[in-house]
Amino acid sequence: MDYSELFSADTHNFMRSPVRDIFKKVDLSKIYSFAGGYPHPSTFPTDRLASMVETVRQKYGDKILQYGATQGTNELQEALSKRYDVPADNIQITTSSQQGIDVTARVLVDPGDVVLVADPSYLGAIQSFKSYRADIVGLDLTPSFEASKQRRATIQALVDAGKKIKFFYTVPDFQNPSGETLTLAQRSELVALAREFGFLILEDCPYRELRYEGQPQTTIYTLAPERTIHLGSFSKVFAPGLRLGWMIAAPEILDKVYVCKQALDLCPPVLDQYLAAEWLSSGELDRNLEKTRELYRGKRDLMISMLEKYMPEGVSWTHPEGGLFLFLTLPEHIDTVALYDKALAAGVAYVAGSFFYANGTHRNTMRLSYSFIDDEKIEGGIRILASLIR
Amino acid sequence: MDYSELFSADTHNFMRSPVRDIFKKVDLSKIYSFAGGYPHPSTFPTDRLASMVETVRQKYGDKILQYGATQGTNELQEALSKRYDVPADNIQITTSSQQGIDVTARVLVDPGDVVLVADPSYLGAIQSFKSYRADIVGLDLTPSFEASKQRRATIQALVDAGKKIKFFYTVPDFQNPSGETLTLAQRSELVALAREFGFLILEDCPYRELRYEGQPQTTIYTLAPERTIHLGSFSKVFAPGLRLGWMIAAPEILDKVYVCKQALDLCPPVLDQYLAAEWLSSGELDRNLEKTRELYRGKRDLMISMLEKYMPEGVSWTHPEGGLFLFLTLPEHIDTVALYDKALAAGVAYVAGSFFYANGTHRNTMRLSYSFIDDEKIEGGIRILASLIR
Numbered sequence: 001m002d003y004s005e006l007f008s009a010d011t012h013n014f015m016r017s018p019v020r021d022i023f024k025k026v027d028l029s030k031i032y033s034f035a036g037g038y039p040h041p042s043t044f045p046t047d048r049l050a051s052m053v054e055t056v057r058q059k060y061g062d063k064i065l066q067y068g069a070t071q072g073t074n075e076l077q078e079a080l081s082k083r084y085d086v087p088a089d090n091i092q093i094t095t096s097s098q099q100g101i102d103v104t105a106r107v108l109v110d111p112g113d114v115v116l117v118a119d120p121s122y123l124g125a126i127q128s129f130k131s132y133r134a135d136i137v138g139l140d141l142t143p144s145f146e147a148s149k150q151r152r153a154t155i156q157a158l159v160d161a162g163k164k165i166k167f168f169y170t171v172p173d174f175q176n177p178s179g180e181t182l183t184l185a186q187r188s189e190l191v192a193l194a195r196e197f198g199f200l201i202l203e204d205c206p207y208r209e210l211r212y213e214g215q216p217q218t219t220i221y222t223l224a225p226e227r228t229i230h231l232g233s234f235s236k237v238f239a240p241g242l243r244l245g246w247m248i249a250a251p252e253i254l255d256k257v258y259v260c261k262q263a264l265d266l267c268p269p270v271l272d273q274y275l276a277a278e279w280l281s282s283g284e285l286d287r288n289l290e291k292t293r294e295l296y297r298g299k300r301d302l303m304i305s306m307l308e309k310y311m312p313e314g315v316s317w318t319h320p321e322g323g324l325f326l327f328l329t330l331p332e333h334i335d336t337v338a339l340y341d342k343a344l345a346a347g348v349a350y351v352a353g354s355f356f357y358a359n360g361t362h363r364n365t366m367r368l369s370y371s372f373i374d375d376e377k378i379e380g381g382i383r384i385l386a387s388l389i390r
Numbered sequence: 391m392d393y394s395e396l397f398s399a400d401t402h403n404f405m406r407s408p409v410r411d412i413f414k415k416v417d418l419s420k421i422y423s424f425a426g427g428y429p430h431p432s433t434f435p436t437d438r439l440a441s442m443v444e445t446v447r448q449k450y451g452d453k454i455l456q457y458g459a460t461q462g463t464n465e466l467q468e469a470l471s472k473r474y475d476v477p478a479d480n481i482q483i484t485t486s487s488q489q490g491i492d493v494t495a496r497v498l499v500d501p502g503d504v505v506l507v508a509d510p511s512y513l514g515a516i517q518s519f520k521s522y523r524a525d526i527v528g529l530d531l532t533p534s535f536e537a538s539k540q541r542r543a544t545i546q547a548l549v550d551a552g553k554k555i556k557f558f559y560t561v562p563d564f565q566n567p568s569g570e571t572l573t574l575a576q577r578s579e580l581v582a583l584a585r586e587f588g589f590l591i592l593e594d595c596p597y598r599e600l601r602y603e604g605q606p607q608t609t610i611y612t613l614a615p616e617r618t619i620h621l622g623s624f625s626k627v628f629a630p631g632l633r634l635g636w637m638i639a640a641p642e643i644l645d646k647v648y649v650c651k652q653a654l655d656l657c658p659p660v661l662d663q664y665l666a667a668e669w670l671s672s673g674e675l676d677r678n679l680e681k682t683r684e685l686y687r688g689k690r691d692l693m694i695s696m697l698e699k700y701m702p703e704g705v706s707w708t709h710p711e712g713g714l715f716l717f718l719t720l721p722e723h724i725d726t727v728a729l730y731d732k733a734l735a736a737g738v739a740y741v742a743g744s745f746f747y748a749n750g751t752h753r754n755t756m757r758l759s760y761s762f763i764d765d766e767k768i769e770g771g772i773r774i775l776a777s778l779i780r
């Protein structure tokens with residue numbers, strides 16, 4: 001039968017994730033994959049998991065398998081409250097930080113509302129905003145006087161056209177896909193614009209703890225707690241197979257999220273929350289993070305040295321201070337979307353950069369991830385990629 | 391600051407769950423609680439959980455903690471495919487069956503569309519449909535010629551008024567809140583109406599496996615697979631702290647759900663899925679279900695005998711053949727919403743029946759659950775409740 005008349009208007013704006021569709025088709029362990037932002041499995045406490053389960057069972061008994069509170073377990077809220085020095089009432093546990101993105105859009109966006117994003121931006125966020133029929137406007141965040149004037153002018157023009165701007169979405173630390181980190185000046189400019197034009201900032205920080213050099217930047221939430229929704233994730237500091245993230249925001253905003261989440265999925269995964277609270281409060285998270293940072297720092301350095309060794313002239317890349325990604329810019333005439341099937345046939349996977357731009361431009365860019373691939377495969381993969389580009 | 395200008399139009403229709411708000415305020419283990427539909431913790435494999443984790447670790451290694459596919463793990467899809475004799479392509483794993491309800495509304499409902507529900511209906515479903523600004527129309531499912539004529543007339547009037555009816559929502563087995571099960575004739579009538587008027591049926595079956603007497607009814611999905619979305623849940627046959635359910639539906643519908651779910655939360659909880667697949671395929675699920683049914687059958691019988699012993703004349707109740715609930719009808723002049731605070735002060739919790747009616751009527755009804763409360767507390771709780779009613 002034909003269902004097309006029954007689907008909601010939102011579905012016409014649904015956008016498939018080319019990244020997750022790649023994972024559906026290809027066994028990434030069999031090729032040189034720079035595609036997904038998967039953590040390296042050696043960072044997971046797989047071998048200790050059963051004994052961790054036994055620990056939380058002894059502490060909490062049957063509660064680990066029962067329904068939990070919609071806002072999250074007390075134990076996890078309190079562990080996060082302590083670590084990030086915010087009241088527990090300002091914390092909502094989410095079933096993944098992707099849910100944090102989606103539920104934010106749900107409680108803020110009406111069709112036609114503007115969501116501002118950095119250009120390029122995380123694909124899963126663009127996907128979510130589009131699905132609520134937001135008008136997504138990409139801003140070039142280049143830190144120059146000219147670009148800053150342009151940003152203000154773009155926003156002013158939107159307001160003049162009667163558009164409602166709801167929030168600016170950013171991954172300020174080691175961005176997905178660019179790997180770049182916003183300076184304090186860039187963060188302050190965003191806050192000033194948000195205050196002037198009355199919009200919020202959605203600060204998405206899944207990689208913040210993965211810094212390999214340099215000093216941490218102040219969070220945007222610290223600069224403007226009243227108008228920032230801050231998202232954190234356990235996927236890169238514990239395990240993504242436990243679907244857990246958190247939101248830090250004003251209680252008035254979290255109250256809407258709370259009521260929405262009752263209908264979304266009642267509560268976050270409960271066993272996962274007890275494991276995460278234990279991981280955090282026992283100090284395992286910090287001990288493991290040290291090793292994780294060392295591992296990824298080595299992978300980043302190896303990938304950059306291989307890019308330097310093999311890439312032809314005209315190819316440049318970002319130098320991330322942390323996170324899982326770097327971003328390549330190729331000569332103008334190379335289309336990385338068109339190149340993709342050839343690359344896959346040659347055994348290399350990446351994500352075309354244009355997918356991360358609100359309007360699909362920059363077809364000569366690509367995102368490479370160094371987190372999941374084993375060290376000994378990095379050279380081989382980059383060599384193949386370089387020969388394809390050449 | 392004032393956020394009211396920033397919230398989406400949907401938020402104005404958000405409805406708080408009185409049930410989940412009860413859990414926020416009261417420690418249910420300290421009172422006589424007939425309120426929540428919590429499974430009894432003795433049905434959970436808490437003591438064996440660590441060894442189950444070790445089993446899935448040995449079988450699947452690091453995959454149990456890595457990101458998973460959006461549609462669910464192969465292992466769980468295949469275990470369900472075998473159990474319910476449907477192709478794996480017709481199965482989407484969901485992060486709780488509540489998510490199955492919500493994502494169905496998301497892909498089908500535009501503001502003003504009609505969702506038909508049985509009156510009374512599961513609160514979490516009403517909450518979700520309202521949040522998408524559906525026009526919720528309750529139908530009296532009484533199996534009589536007159537009532538059947540009335541149902542058809544109600545639907546015809548909606549169509550004549552230019553309304554788009556998207557689906558009928560039902561919990562056909564041991565309904566929440568009434569405890570009642572639809573007969574084959576009732577199911578067939580719904581299917582005939584759906585076919586005549588071109589809407590779908592959302593068949594929500596979290597309690598289906600909890601039958602304590604009589605023969606299972608044919609699922610609506612079996613009667614009309616082309617227009618039924620069937621929902622299942624692990625919450626009552628494994629553990630609700632693992633947030634897992636499943637949808638069975640036509641691939642064209644599941645494709646929309648799949649793309650939506652990419653943006654909602656990327657994938658269902660992965661460790662939970664490996665545990666559930668193991669629970670199912672090892673035969674533990676069926677062995678445990680036998681004990682679970684015996685436990686709840688005993689509790690249902692005990693509660694009914696206590697109602698018979700203590701309730702004054704003018705009070706009647708349903709006799710469920712399975713599930714977790716029975717539904718009380720009190721004399722007309724008693725308002726169970728108004729009675730609630732007095733009951734709580736006396737140490738008894740229930741859920742007022744009017745919350746489950748689309749238009750908030752039937753204020754002389756209440757839902758009692760016998761699943762979570764220990765046997766030795768059932769008599770005391772019913773005695774207090776009876777004296778309050780008297």
